[in-house]
Amino acid sequence: MKRNNVEKQALANEKEEEIILKFTPVLKDSLCTDCGACVPVCPVGIFKMVNGVVLMIKGAATKCNGCNKCRSVCATNAITVS
């Protein structure tokens, strides 16, 4: 479970200290049903369906523009954007 959580946190690990995230999207695995609703609505393509599992693309969180479209289609509160 924890490993999945780590996989789903698309933070740019390599250059974390150099990047200031304006918005931080977090996908909580325990609440995610993998319904895929967030995948097509993200304008910058942060989410991806891989083998039936929704993942956040590594490093893509830096592109988040805080539009909250992902949050608005998530029925189970699995996505937060702070």
Next chain:
Amino acid sequence: MKTGRFLYLLLLVLPMLLTACQDEENTSCTVSIQLIAPADCPALTFDDLLVTLTSKNGQATSYTARCNAIGLSVFNVEYGEYSAAVHYQMPSGAILNGRIESVLLDPRKENESQAIPLLLSHAKTNALIIKEIYYGGCLDKEGEWYMGDQYVTLYNNSAETLYLDGLCLAVVNPGTNFNPSPWIEENPNMKLIPVHDFTWQFPGKGNEHPLLPGTSTTIAANAVDHTSGEYGHPGAINLSKVDWAFWNETFKKQAIPSLGVTSLNLLLRTNPYGNKYNLPTVGPAFMVFSLQAPEGAEAYVTNESNRKPQPGANIQNLKYLMVPREWILDCVDCVESKEQVPNYRVPVELNSVPAYMPMGSFKGYSLIRKQATTVNGRIVYQDTNNSAEDLTTIPASLKNQ
């Protein structure tokens, strides 16, 4: 000298006062709502009826006005977009509902002369009702949000034995309520109701699963003991003894139901994705319906002509099963908070105003029907097709049972 100075000051201040008054006047207007009785209620006494206008912008502020003898109610409100709703129980017990999805008060238009018609219709009372819906979840042993112990309880509100065989359960699309429903925006009086992703069906051929008058049956998302064993969440609920489970082997992250719990049949999944079945923790519009198609349930749901894409959706190949409104036996509409009340998802014939839990989700609370009366020891629950009025918030009733 003093009078002269006063007049001088008055001349300076007057234009400012006039401008302020003008601005004040420009922010609000008068709007009239004219109720129209159903054809079979020509002698309706209108002056008992209350009309509620609810702002669709921001805080969902509500205003209520009583009708006059001819069914006219008058409001003086700020410009903006509102919904209008009426809910009335006649002395006979019959319920009248009515709703206008959008009353747009635009300063560029002359609203004062308008009397907007609002047609009232009879609410259908149901024998089988959704008694309790626990969608909000609770906190797990680590204090994190937990939704695994969701459940729904159905109740026989009538004096006759009902049979669950073949009845269907589903969430109405959209599964969320942050924005107005595109289906409602397209057609507020929609005759077909969209099913969100998954349609569940009780097994049985007609009389295998009776529900006696005044009794209930519970369906759990994960029919296991969430308080002990591998789960061990003290704040959650033991659902290992419920009757039914929303379970299918295609949901890889779903708990296999405890021994003695029967799984519903997953009649249709229109979303190829999803590894577990959960009710929307943001508040579902949940319905129980009877698939009355003469060709049979399977044939109906597999027929592509009975599906439609969501209006305006980016992905038009994701199509939702459409169910005739008349087939729906009961429906409750639950939204996340007061601000989402205008974002209802079903026409007024099914539900007039959504309910919400003031404390929010993940607090261990349910929405449950209020008790209306008792008939020979049998509880009769309130069912007026108005979730906001019929449901109240309590700690989930199966906790500590």
